Amino acid sequence: MECRKDIVSLIHKYFDEEITETEKNQLKQHLNECNHCRNHFNKLKKSIAFVQSSSHIVAPPNFTDLVMKQLPQPKRSNNWKRWMKKNPFLAAASVFIILMSTSVFSFWLDSGDELSVSGQANLIIDKDRNVVVIPEGEIVEGDLIVRNGSLQIDGQVNGNVTIINGQNYRASVGKVTGNIEEIDEGLEWIWYNIKSFLSDAVNIFDGKKVNE
Structure with missing residues (x-):
């Protein structure tokens, strides 16, 4: 028991x-x-x-050499695997860029031509003219992304403005505190997403360093 x-x-x-x-x-x-x-x-x-x-027992001086000689010689076809082991960060980055480019390009092709906008504000969407309007006196806090349409700013955007597959950008008395970027091609859309990801990653890393 x-x-x-x-x-x-x-x-x-x-x-x-x-x-x-x-x-x-x-x-x-x-x-x-x-x-x-x-x-x-x-x-x-x-x-x-x-x-x-048994703690005083030691291996003979040539023990390591004898063992290494008994091991099978690495095949040349494993050069790629060895490179990945020596450069794990570059390998991961390469795989990420390939996968992200594929998924983003697929999203670009499958998203259609419908007007869409992302951003928290009281916006006016004129589907007849295919235009998103920020009324005068309205303030958008944060970034604004307009896809498959134009943007008319009569108010203010406290952030960046991105127009994807838009015809033009029009502003009368409006103001944008950040950057304005127009994207009209699939490759530009891929590059835009990669830049956004890297920027977020850097911000997260910097935030961790500050907390430490």
């Missing part, structure tokens, strides 16, 4: 030299009464003594 887990824990604490005097007396009393635990204790004691007595 197996003994209680606390007795096994006491045996481990004994060999780790973390046992208290009270726990040592408790363990000693149990070992005197339980043959199973006493045999287990003696086996562990012998194993530890054997390991300690």
